[in-house]
Amino acid sequence: MVIRKEHALALLRVREEELNNAPACQLFVKSEEAPFLELERMNLLRMVRPLEYSLTYWGRALANVIDEMVKKGLLEHPSKWEENFRWLGSEVIMMIETAIENGDVPGDLTKGELQKRGFVEEKKVEKKGTVVVINRYAKDVYEIFQNARPRLIIDRELCQYIKEMPAGPAESSKLPAGGRFPILMGAMRLLAFSVPTSDVYTLTALGQEIKKACQSLAPTYETVISEDIMDSLARVIDEGLEALTDEEKEVLMALAYIDGEGNILPAGEHLLEAYRIWKERSFK
Numbered sequence: 001m002v003i004r005k006e007h008a009l010a011l012l013r014v015r016e017e018e019l020n021n022a023p024a025c026q027l028f029v030k031s032e033e034a035p036f037l038e039l040e041r042m043n044l045l046r047m048v049r050p051l052e053y054s055l056t057y058w059g060r061a062l063a064n065v066i067d068e069m070v071k072k073g074l075l076e077h078p079s080k081w082e083e084n085f086r087w088l089g090s091e092v093i094m095m096i097e098t099a100i101e102n103g104d105v106p107g108d109l110t111k112g113e114l115q116k117r118g119f120v121e122e123k124k125v126e127k128k129g130t131v132v133v134i135n136r137y138a139k140d141v142y143e144i145f146q147n148a149r150p151r152l153i154i155d156r157e158l159c160q161y162i163k164e165m166p167a168g169p170a171e172s173s174k175l176p177a178g179g180r181f182p183i184l185m186g187a188m189r190l191l192a193f194s195v196p197t198s199d200v201y202t203l204t205a206l207g208q209e210i211k212k213a214c215q216s217l218a219p220t221y222e223t224v225i226s227e228d229i230m231d232s233l234a235r236v237i238d239e240g241l242e243a244l245t246d247e248e249k250e251v252l253m254a255l256a257y258i259d260g261e262g263n264i265l266p267a268g269e270h271l272l273e274a275y276r277i278w279k280e281r282s283f284k
Contacts, residue, residue: 001042001145002186003088006035008066008078014045014055015063024052034180041187043148058148065140074118074137087117088141090192090204096134096142104133114138150188152210152278154225158184159214167211168202169194175201209274216267218256230275233257233268 003011014025014036027033028051036053039045044059055063069075081087095110096119106114111132114120119138125131154162162185164176175182182201185191190207194200203211210225217224232248241249241262252258257268264272 001088001090001093001148001150001189002038002086002183003062004035004086004183005078005081005083007039008081008087010035010039011044011055011059011063012066012078014053015060015067018055018060024048024054027051027053038180038184038187041151041153041184043150056148058144061140062144065137065144069118069137074135086193088145089186090189091194092117093142093145096138099134100139100142105131106134146281149278149281152188152225152227152230152274153223154210154214155223156219156221159217159219159224162190162207162211162214165211167208169200170202172199172201206274206277209270209277213267213270213274216256216265216270218254218267220254221251224255225271225274229255229257230271230278233264233271234275236262236264237272 017025027036030051033051036045037047039059040047040053042059043056044062045053046056046059048054066075066078070077075087078087086092092113095106095114098110099106099114106120111120114134115132119134119141120132121135122130123133158181161176161181166174168174168191172182182191185207186193188206189204190210191201192204194202213225223229229251232244232252235243236252236258241258244252249258252268253260255267256265257271258264
């Protein structure tokens with residue numbers, strides 16, 4: 001999950017349309033779609049039809065959190081954020097998780113970053129005095145992260161990018177030129193940064209398996225990895241090749257996930273492991 005200025009503004013825009021009883025938020029030019037598409041991959045927006053988006057349950061929850069935090073003065077309105085400010089990312093979620101495990105108390109090294117994002121408050125504790133703890137908005141965001149399973153859709157172009165990129169940890173300067181691909185990968189929880197201000201990235205466990213699958217598959221279709229493809233592959237294991245339609249078999253064989261007898265090939269093995277991680281939400 002990656003929420004920068006443009007993503008927060010997009011969520012608030014769709015929320016405003018919803019409050020005005022509009023069935024969806026309509027975009028007027030394709031050039032403004034990138035953050036909306038990334039939010040769709042985060043499972044925070046739903047594409048109703050091309051260039052039209054509505055909030056998912058968890059997207060609505062996050063938009064409401066942002067709106068409340070702005071109104072309470074905990075957070076500047078996203079329009080005032082710096083362009084590359086990562087309000088949320090896997091690394092920020094880890095800071096919140098660590099604080100929760102420590103009785104809501106953030107560590108000295110993370111307190112400042114959480115405060116910058118409006119996620120801390122002071123609390124009086126008997127015999128300890130005033131203690132800085134994470135607030136309910138941090139916990140709300142953590143719940144959203146835990147429950148909003150990302151969409152997983154890899155097209156041929158992104159597949160090639162993933163094949164070529166170093167697995168990391170490495171500086172972002174080591175990434176091949178790819179426009180918004182790193183953001184899209186963060187949206188699908190394939191890639192994470194070490195700290196909010198860091199330029200050092202690493203592939204998550206999910207990202208590592210997807211990379212291995214991309215290195216072995218045959219990119220014969222425009223979409224090489226999707227939820228439907230993963231579901232079909234899992235059914236080969238659970239029910240046998242005969243459970244698939246002819247079209248499903250053709251897709252899996254053409255992409256080199258299975259052979260003609262239904263045996264799982266190397267790309268399929270890695271995709272099945274990615275599917276397990278994705279289903280279990282084990283994104284660390």
